Amino acid sequence: MSRYTVSDALTVVQSRAALAAANPSAPGEHGFPLVSGMQPSSAHHFLDSAALAAYHAAKLDSVRYARDASANTIELERIVEQLHPGFRAFAFSSGMSAIASVLDAVRPGLQRLHLPNEVYRKTVALGQQLAATSPVEVVTYPTAAVAAQLSGQPEEGEVWFVEAPSNPHLRVVDLRGVDRGPTRTGVVVLDATLAGLGDLPPALLEIVDVIVYSCTKYIGGHNDVIGGLALVRDALRAPLWEARSRLGTIMPPHDAHLVVRSLRTFDARLDRQEEGARHVLRHLAQRADEGLVQSIHYPGEFANAHEADAVAFALGGPRGSLVSFVPNRSREELAERIGTLRTARMAPSFGSVDSLVEIPSYMSHAAASLDDLATMGLEPNLVRFSVGAENPALLAEDIDRLVC
Numbered sequence: 001m002s003r004y005t006v007s008d009a010l011t012v013v014q015s016r017a018a019l020a021a022a023n024p025s026a027p028g029e030h031g032f033p034l035v036s037g038m039q040p041s042s043a044h045h046f047l048d049s050a051a052l053a054a055y056h057a058a059k060l061d062s063v064r065y066a067r068d069a070s071a072n073t074i075e076l077e078r079i080v081e082q083l084h085p086g087f088r089a090f091a092f093s094s095g096m097s098a099i100a101s102v103l104d105a106v107r108p109g110l111q112r113l114h115l116p117n118e119v120y121r122k123t124v125a126l127g128q129q130l131a132a133t134s135p136v137e138v139v140t141y142p143t144a145a146v147a148a149q150l151s152g153q154p155e156e157g158e159v160w161f162v163e164a165p166s167n168p169h170l171r172v173v174d175l176r177g178v179d180r181g182p183t184r185t186g187v188v189v190l191d192a193t194l195a196g197l198g199d200l201p202p203a204l205l206e207i208v209d210v211i212v213y214s215c216t217k218y219i220g221g222h223n224d225v226i227g228g229l230a231l232v233r234d235a236l237r238a239p240l241w242e243a244r245s246r247l248g249t250i251m252p253p254h255d256a257h258l259v260v261r262s263l264r265t266f267d268a269r270l271d272r273q274e275e276g277a278r279h280v281l282r283h284l285a286q287r288a289d290e291g292l293v294q295s296i297h298y299p300g301e302f303a304n305a306h307e308a309d310a311v312a313f314a315l316g317g318p319r320g321s322l323v324s325f326v327p328n329r330s331r332e333e334l335a336e337r338i339g340t341l342r343t344a345r346m347a348p349s350f351g352s353v354d355s356l357v358e359i360p361s362y363m364s365h366a367a368a369s370l371d372d373l374a375t376m377g378l379e380p381n382l383v384r385f386s387v388g389a390e391n392p393a394l395l396a397e398d399i400d401r402l403v404c
Contacts, residue, residue, distance in 0.1 A: 006197060006266040009082035013075065038257040039071040060241050068245045072256035079263060080229055083199055084211060087231035090240055091256055095193060095214025096122050097249035098228030102210055103130065103159070104247060105232075105239040106187055110136050111157035116173060118143040118166040118377065121364055123191075127161075143171045151177030154186020162208075164314045165194045165299045168324045168360050168384045169377075172299055174310040178207045187236075193217055194320050195299075196270050196351065201316040209233055215251075215259050217351030218320065221269050225258040227251045269353060272389045273321035276355075279392035280385065283399055284325050292403045297324040321387040322350050327403040331381040334359055340401045343394040350386035355395055357385050357402075 014036065044063050046052040055062045063069045077089035092098035103110075103126065115127050117140045127138045141150075143166050150173060154160045164172045178188060189210040192200065196218040200211070213219060215227030228251070232240050244250050251259070281302070287293045296302035299319040300311035311319065327334065338346050344355040348363060358364070361373055361380045373380055383402065387395060 005199075006079075006083065006263050009079045010260075010263055012082050013079045036072075036075060036257075036260065038254055040253050041070075042066045060237065066253060067248055067250055068241070069250070070253040070256065072253040072260070073251050076251070076256045076260050076263075077229075079260065080197075080231065083197065084205065084231050086205060087211065087233060088237045089229055089231045090244055091215075091251035091259075092228035092230065092244065092249050093251050093255070094226050094249075095212065095216060095228035096126070097247070098212050098214075098230040099123055099189075099191070100126060101240060101243045101247055101249045102189060102212065102230050102232075105236055105243040106159055107134070107136075109157050110134075110159060112137045112139060112159070114139045114141060114154070114158065114160045116141055116143040116161070116163055116166060118169060118171065119161070119163050120167055120191075123161070123163075143169070143173060150175055151179075153179045153181050153184045154188060156185035158186040159189060160186065161189045161191070163191045163194070165311075165320065165322075167194060168297075168322075168382060169304070170194065170297045170299050170320075170322060170324055171304055172307050172310045172314050174307070174313075175204065175207065176310065176313050180207045190314075192315075194322055194350075195315050196318040196320050197266065198318040199316065201313060204314055204316070209236065216349060218270060218273075219262060219266065219351075220259055221262050221266065221352050223349065223352045223354060225255050225262070227255050227259055269389060270318055270321070273351075273353070273387055274318065276389065276392040276395060277321040277323055277387040280323055280387055280395055280399065283396040284323070287399070287403055292328055294326040294328055320351065323385045323387060324382055325385070326379050326382050329381060329403065331359055331361055334381055334383065334402060335362060337402050341398045342401075343390050344385065344388075344398045350384070352386070353389040355386060355388035355390055355398075357383065357398075359383055 043065050055064050063071060073091040076091050080089040081087060092101060113127050113136055115138060130136045131138045150160060162173050187209045188207060190208045191212045193214040197213060211231040213229040215229060281298055284293055284296050288296060297304055300308040344357045346358060347356045348358060350356055360378060360382060365378060370380060
C-alpha cells in the first residue's frame with residue numbers, strides 16, 4: 001500500500017468542504033450525492049460579458065467548451081494531483097494521446113528524443129514519425145544494460161523518455177544519477193503505467209518534469225474505458241493545455257466519470273492483484289526449480305534483482321501485477337496450449353481485474369521476424385501474464401497448462 005493512497009486523494013477532492021464549495025446554493029436538507037454526476041454538456045453559456053472575461057482570465061481552471069475541459073475531467077485531474085505534489089494533471093482520450101500531446105507541447109525547439117530500446121511499440125512509432133517529419137533526432141539507449149543508468153541532465157532541446165517498468169521485461173532504468181539542477185532546460189518524461197498509480201517517491205518527483213499514465217490499465221481497471229493522464233510542472237501547463245485543445249485529445253466527460261468511479265476501488269483492486277502476482281511468482285519459481293521455466297521477470301526481483309535499488313528509487317511502493325516469464329517450451333507449443341487456459345484469457349492490455357495473457361512475439365510484435373526479435377532482445381517464447389483479481393490457485397493451474 002502506498003504512503004498516500006488513491007482513496008486518500010478521493011477523500012480530499014470529494015470532501016464535504018469541497019462539495020459545499022462547488023455547490024454553495026445546494027439546500028442542506030437534500031444532502032450531497034455519494035457519487036459525483038456525469039456532466040455531458042459540450043458547451044457552457046455565460047450570463048454576461050464580464051463572466052466570459054473572467055473565464056478567459058482563468059481558462060486553465062475553468063469550463064467553457066468540452067474540447068478544453070469538463071467538470072468530469074477537472075475532477076479526475078484534481079484527484080490525481082493529490083498523489084503528485086508539484087504537478088498539474090491533464091486527462092486525455094488515451095495513453096498514446098497523452099504522450100503525443102506532451103511531445104507536441106515540447107516540440108518547439110525539440111532537437112533530440114532519447115528512448116529506451118524496450119518501450120511500448122506505439123511510442124517508438126511516434127518517435128519515428130517525429131524523426132521523419134521534423135529535424136528531431138531519435139536516440140535509443142539500452143534498458144537492460146548497466147549503461148542504462150541515466151546521469152547528468154538533458155540539455156536544451158532534449159527529451160529523455162523513460163518507462164518504469166518497461167514492457168515486457170519489467171526493467172527499471174536507474175535514474176539516481178539524473179540531476180534536476182536549477183538551470184536545467186531539457187525534459188524528463190516518466191511513463192509509470194506498468195506500476196499502476198501511487199505515491200511516487202519525493203526524490204523521483206524532484207527530477208522528472210512529466211509523468212504519464214494510461215488510464216486504460218490499472219486506473220480504469222475493468223476493460224471498459226480508454227484514457228490517459230499527463231502530469232506536468234507549471235512551466236509546461238499552458239503549452240500542454242494548448243496542445244490538448246488544438247489536437248482535440250481530451251478525455252470525454254463520460255470516460256472521465258468512469259475513471260473516477262474506478263478510482264473508488266483502486267487501492268483494493270491493486271492490493272488484490274499484487275497479492276495474486278505474488279502467488280503466481282512463487283508458483284513460477286517452483287516450476288523454475290523443476291527446470292520448466294528459464295527466467296522470470298518482475299520489477300527488482302528474479303531476473304531483474306540487480307535493479308532493486310533503481311526500483312526503490314523510481315517506484316517506491318506499487319510495482320503492478322504484471323509478470324513475464326520464459327518457459328522451456330517453443331512459442332509454437334505455447335500457441336497450442338494457450339487455448340487450454342480456463343481462467344486467464346488471451347488479450348492485449350493489462351492491469352484489469354481480468355487476468356490476461358499474451359505471447360508478445362505473436363501479438364504486439366506479430367510482424368517481427370525472428371532476427372528482428374533477437375535484435376530487440378525479445379525471446380520468441382516470452383509470456384506476459386497480467387494477474388487480475390481471480391483466485392490465484394486457478395491462475396497457477398493455468399500457468400501449469402502452459403509450462404508443464
